[in-house]
Amino acid sequence: MTTLKPNAKTFPLNAWYAAAWDHEIQQALFPRTIAGKKIVLFRRKDGQVAALEDACWHRLVPLSKGHLKDDEVTCGYHGLKYNSHGRCTHMPSQETINPSAGVRTFPTHEQHRFVWVWTGDPALADPAKIPDLHWNHDPNWAGDGKVIHVKCDYRLVLDNLMDLTHETFVHSTTIGDDAVAESPFDVHHGEKTATVTRWMRDIVPPPFWGAQLGKPGRVDRWQIIRFEAPCTISIDVGVAPTGTGAPDGDRSQGVNGFVLNTVTPETETTCHYFWAFVRNYKLGEQLLTTKLREGVASIFREDELILEAQQQAIAENPDHVFYNLNIDAGAMWSRRIIDKMIAAETPPSHAAALGSRTAAAQ
Numbered sequence: 001m002t003t004l005k006p007n008a009k010t011f012p013l014n015a016w017y018a019a020a021w022d023h024e025i026q027q028a029l030f031p032r033t034i035a036g037k038k039i040v041l042f043r044r045k046d047g048q049v050a051a052l053e054d055a056c057w058h059r060l061v062p063l064s065k066g067h068l069k070d071d072e073v074t075c076g077y078h079g080l081k082y083n084s085h086g087r088c089t090h091m092p093s094q095e096t097i098n099p100s101a102g103v104r105t106f107p108t109h110e111q112h113r114f115v116w117v118w119t120g121d122p123a124l125a126d127p128a129k130i131p132d133l134h135w136n137h138d139p140n141w142a143g144d145g146k147v148i149h150v151k152c153d154y155r156l157v158l159d160n161l162m163d164l165t166h167e168t169f170v171h172s173t174t175i176g177d178d179a180v181a182e183s184p185f186d187v188h189h190g191e192k193t194a195t196v197t198r199w200m201r202d203i204v205p206p207p208f209w210g211a212q213l214g215k216p217g218r219v220d221r222w223q224i225i226r227f228e229a230p231c232t233i234s235i236d237v238g239v240a241p242t243g244t245g246a247p248d249g250d251r252s253q254g255v256n257g258f259v260l261n262t263v264t265p266e267t268e269t270t271c272h273y274f275w276a277f278v279r280n281y282k283l284g285e286q287l288l289t290t291k292l293r294e295g296v297a298s299i300f301r302e303d304e305l306i307l308e309a310q311q312q313a314i315a316e317n318p319d320h321v322f323y324n325l326n327i328d329a330g331a332m333w334s335r336r337i338i339d340k341m342i343a344a345e346t347p348p349s350h351a352a353a354l355g356s357r358t359a360a361a362q
């Protein structure tokens with residue numbers, strides 16, 4: 001059973017979280033709350049991204065309400081200035097600057113078309129730990145995506161992606177198909193990953209995939225969902241004509257896409273959901289890229305409505321205990337891995353309090 005107690009910690013801090021698409025961060029103040037931390041981001045003149053705590057050292061006014069000039073932020077209340085390292089460089093009406101005057105900064109790194117922010121101990125911020133979303137900038141793949149603000153616990157989005165059975169019911173007019181809900185699947189997990197593999201053999205393709213393949217006839221369809229802790233899921237999807245060997249590794253007659261998802265907690269009950277859809281066919285067709293992006297956006301809108309309704313119901317029923325079905329196996333592994341990460345950074349006394357609450361619900 002799973003508990004979604006509102007007071008339990010829901011996300012680790014020692015993690016790289018996608019804070020923005022690369023194009024969102026320009027030479028302007030950009031506020032965003034990441035894992036409960038209010039942060040203001042901006043691009044310096046040298047192209048690097050700075051991330052400062054969005055609260056002035058003097059009286060806590062959000063720095064994002066101030067001004068950016070020459071890589072320095074001026075607070076919009078009394079004019080304290082900060083450089084991109086968070087150091088105060090100017091105080092009005094006084095010569096000396098209090099040596100403690102400054103705001104926290106967060107490590108940043110740009111990769112896979114996203115700006116990543118590390119919200120925990122800066123000494124642990126190793127860019128090698130950024131989740132693998134290389135398809136997003138790999139020349140062998142073409143695509144695009146968006147970010148949506150969803151009013152739900154980020155783990156509900158992860159649950160949704162780890163179990164695509166919901167396609168049959170939530171997305172019945174596009175990618176949904178009875179075969180998704182009826183086909184068996186395998187689940188594997190590692191230290192930081194969980195993978196759900198589902199093959200639907202010899203089926204009539206759903207409308208979306210039939211159109212992508214552009215050939216008549218029955219297909220083998222695959223969905224290989226890979227979770228990488230704490231909040232990234234890449235989904236290898238596609239179809240190939242039945243009998244051309246896709247289940248044995250030869251996908252040359254088929255079409256292949258990846259749904260790339262990284263879901264950044266904003267608060268305990270809201271998140272920033274970054275996604276992209278990339279494909280390995282018709283790479284030069286920008287019109288197709290745009291059409292697919294907008295098509296996927298409308299499919300994800302269906303998820304958003306369900307997830308927000310679910311979050312609301314959870315808030316109204318805080319003591320409800322969730323039962324796990326076979327279809328929840330992938331989500332259970334991802335939640336277990338997240339819980340382990342949280343426990344590893346929770347002081348023992350606090351962990352004991354959280355543990356007793358969790359045990360009570362099991």
Ligand code: FES
Nearest residue numbers: 056058059075078
């Ligand atoms: S609150 Fe920022 S300068 Fe006073």
Ligand SMILES: [Fe+2]
Nearest residue numbers: 166167170303
């Ligand atoms: Fe969905």
